[in-house]
Each structure stands twice: as C-alpha cells, then as structure tokens.
Amino acid sequence: MQVLDALTRTARDLANGNIVPSLAETEVARQMQICNACRYCEGFCAVFPAMTRRLEFGKADIHFLANLCHDCGACLHACQYAPPHEFAINVPRAMARVRVQTYADYAWPSALGKLYQHNGLGISLVLVFFLAFFLFLAVLANGAPWKMSMGADFYDIFPHGILVLLFVPVFLFASLALAIGVRRFLRDITVATSGAPLTRPAAAQAADAVLRLKYLDGGHGAGCHDEDDAHTLARRRFHHCTFYGFLLCFAATSVATIYHYFLGLAAPYDWPSLPKILGVAGGFGLLIGTTGLCWLKLRRHPLHGDQAQKPMDQGFIALLFLVSASGFALWLCRGTQALPMVLCLHLAAVMALFATLPYGKFAHGVFRSAALLRYCVERRQPGRLDHCG
Numbered sequence: 001m002q003v004l005d006a007l008t009r010t011a012r013d014l015a016n017g018n019i020v021p022s023l024a025e026t027e028v029a030r031q032m033q034i035c036n037a038c039r040y041c042e043g044f045c046a047v048f049p050a051m052t053r054r055l056e057f058g059k060a061d062i063h064f065l066a067n068l069c070h071d072c073g074a075c076l077h078a079c080q081y082a083p084p085h086e087f088a089i090n091v092p093r094a095m096a097r098v099r100v101q102t103y104a105d106y107a108w109p110s111a112l113g114k115l116y117q118h119n120g121l122g123i124s125l126v127l128v129f130f131l132a133f134f135l136f137l138a139v140l141a142n143g144a145p146w147k148m149s150m151g152a153d154f155y156d157i158f159p160h161g162i163l164v165l166l167f168v169p170v171f172l173f174a175s176l177a178l179a180i181g182v183r184r185f186l187r188d189i190t191v192a193t194s195g196a197p198l199t200r201p202a203a204a205q206a207a208d209a210v211l212r213l214k215y216l217d218g219g220h221g222a223g224c225h226d227e228d229d230a231h232t233l234a235r236r237r238f239h240h241c242t243f244y245g246f247l248l249c250f251a252a253t254s255v256a257t258i259y260h261y262f263l264g265l266a267a268p269y270d271w272p273s274l275p276k277i278l279g280v281a282g283g284f285g286l287l288i289g290t291t292g293l294c295w296l297k298l299r300r301h302p303l304h305g306d307q308a309q310k311p312m313d314q315g316f317i318a319l320l321f322l323v324s325a326s327g328f329a330l331w332l333c334r335g336t337q338a339l340p341m342v343l344c345l346h347l348a349a350v351m352a353l354f355a356t357l358p359y360g361k362f363a364h365g366v367f368r369s370a371a372l373l374r375y376c377v378e379r380r381q382p383g384r385l386d387h388c389g
C-alpha cells in the first residue's frame with residue numbers, strides 16, 4: 001500500500017513536471033529523517049505524530065507537514081541537535097521556507113505566485129498611499145471636500161453603488177484565488193494523507209483545533225516560545241484577538257449588507273445597532289491583536305522562522321492595524337471636515353488588504369486549516385507502517 005501511494009505521488013509529480021525537490025524541501029526531508037529517529041517532540045504539535053506515520057518524505061508529504069507547522073518554536077528550544085550542533089536541526093525555519101514555497105506553487109493565477117516574494121510592509125503601505133490618493137482625487141473631482149456640509153456622511157462622499165463597484169470585484173477575486181490555491185494544495189496532500197474522504201468527526205476535530213488555535217498551547221497548555229525558552233500564551237491570545245477581530249468585522253459587513261438589501265436600512269448604523277456592535281468589537285480585537293503580534297515579532301528569537309518572510313508578516317499585520325485604526329477614526333470624524341480624507345484612507349486600507357490577501361500571510365491560515373483537516377482524516381486511518389514487518 002505504501003509503495004502504491006509513493007508511485008501515485010511520483011506519477012502526479014511527473015505529470016506536473018515537478019519531480020525535483022527544491023533545496024528547502026530536501027532540507028525538511030533531511031531533518032524529518034533525524035526527528036523520526038529521535039521522536040523527542042512527539043507531543044508538541046500535529047507535525048510529529050504525522051511524521052511518525054512516514055518513513056520517507058515525498059514532496060506532498062513535506063508540503064503537508066510544512067503547513068501543519070505554525071512556527072511555535074517549541075521543537076527548536078527542546079532540540080539537542082539545534083545549532084550549533086552539527087546536525088543543525090531547526091524544524092520551524094525549514095518548515096517556514098517550504099511553507100512560503102507551497103503558497104507560491106499552488107497560487108492562482110500561477111504567475112502571481114511570485115508576489116509572495118515581494119509582498120511586504122513597503123508594498124502594503126505604498127499601495128494604501130496610492131489607493132488613498134486616487135480615491136481622494138475622485139472626491140476632489142466631485143467638488144472641494146472642505147466645502148462639504150458638517151452633517152455629511154459616507155454615502156454623500158462615495159455613493160453606495162460606487163463602493164459596491166469598487167469592492168465586490170476585489171473581494172470576489174481574492175476569494176476565488178484563495179479557493180483555487182487551497183484546492184490545488186488539498187488535491188496533492190489528500191493523496192499523501194491516505195486519500196480517505198473527509199468525515200464529520202474529522203471535520204469537527206479540525207474545526208476545534210482551528211477555532212481554539214489548539215497547537216499554540218505548545219502541546220502542554222503552557223504556550224509557545226518567543227525570545228527564549230520560556231513558555232508564553234501571549235502569542236495564542238494575540239492570535240485569537242486578531243482572528244476573531246477579523247471575523248467580527250467581516251460579520252459586521254455581512255449584517256450591514258443584509259440590512260441594506262433585505263431590510264431597506266441604509267448605513268451609517270448608529271450605536272447600538274448590530275453592525276456597529278460587531279464592527280466595534282472586531283475593531284478592538286484587531287487593534288489589540290495586531291499591536292501585540294507586532295510587539296512579539298520584534299522580540300522573537302533570531303533562530304525562529306524564516307527572517308526573509310518577516311516583511312510579508314509585517315505587511316499583513318500593518319494592513320489589519322490600519323483597517324481597524326482608520327475605522328475608529330472614521331467614527332470619530334463623522335460630521336467633521338476630516339471625514340473625506342479619513343474615509344479615503346480607510347477604503348484604501350480595506351482594498352489593499354483584500355487585494356493582497358491571496359498573496360500574503362493570510363494564506364497561512366487557509367493552508368494550515370486545510371492541512372489540519374487532512375491530519376484529522378489521516379489519523380483515523382490505520383498507519384501505513386502498521387502493515388510493515
């Protein structure tokens with residue numbers, strides 16, 4: 001059975017012209033061979049139990065394992081073979097290098113996969129600046145904003161129809177690109193993870209792991225690592241704030257859309273309407289979460305993760321922060337002459353966030369969820385090695 005699996009994967013790789021492993025993939029395979037003999041870190045996360053089901057590591061296995069890892073650093077600080085040992089085991093770094101490669105390899109359209117290498121803080125801020133500039137030019141073309149009446153609101157500046165025309169195509173493209181990318185990824189790792197179909201218990205277990213960010217507890221509940229070998233739950237908590245903040249903001253927009261199209265209630269919505277409550281709660285979550293994650297990133301141990309990917313992480317965090325901060329500024333500026341300028345900045349930040357979603361750090365959440373789904377399916381199957389010997 002194991003041989004058949006390997007042959008199937010090789011045939012797929014050959015058909016894709018994708019047979020030669022990259023340097024990053026070869027390095028993960030080398031480290032996994034050593035870890036598989038050691039197995040000290042078995043209880044830390046999903047990577048090690050998945051590793052023990054394998055003797056060899058093909059491309060799809062490596063892509064699967066790399067996306068199960070979330071760079072908590074636990075196995076680095078526990079490892080007796082970590083640098084300066086000659087084995088130079090640094091699993092989080094090796095996995096991070098493959099992870100970003102998988103986002104690019106499975107990206108849709110394929111040519112845009114290169115954007116992962118360029119997506120960073122500078123690009124994000126420049127994009128926001130130019131979008132805000134062009135939006136402000138559009139406002140100017142409609143008349144001097146400083147002559148606007150004090151009671152003016154968002155839709156006096158940008159009519160609802162224009163906002164829909166601007167945002168719906170960007171949102172649909174981002175959703176489609178992410179969906180196709182993760183489907184390509186799932187197609188490959190499904191073969192590598194027994195090929196068994198998804199079941200309800202497996203889906204429920206994966207959803208539980210994603211929603212609780214289960215593996216950010218280090219496997220023992222004390223948390224993961226940042227600047228040293230001390231455990232901390234700070235990263236898990238800031239991730240939770242960011243994750244649920246984003247979901248609440250998304251829920252606020254969805255409820256507002258229902259209000260507008262089905263209940264005939266036009267924005268802006270005042271306190272304590274449901275869109276406002278969801279938006280404010282989500283905005284606070286994003287502000288706290290992104291500020292905390294940024295602070296932790298500045299203090300992280302230099303051996304954690306892949307330094308080359310720092311700009312991509314920072315770009316995503318900065319855009320989320322800008323979206324929430326400008327959203328609150330918008331609330332404070334209602335009825336003032338600063339409103340047009342702040343609205344342009346907020347819309348530009350939202351648009352830049354959605355335009356870069358499929359080619360930036362957001363992919364981590366989507367690919368990781370897919371990998372966890374297959375992990376929960378695979379662990380319900382008899383191990384391939386159970387038939388050996």
Ligand code: SF4
Nearest residue numbers: 035038039040041079
């Ligand atoms: S990371 Fe180090 S300690 Fe952990 S399983 Fe691998 S070799 Fe062993």
Ligand code: SF4
Nearest residue numbers: 045069070072073075
């Ligand atoms: S860094 Fe954390 S998540 Fe990644 S393999 Fe090591 S223990 Fe697992």
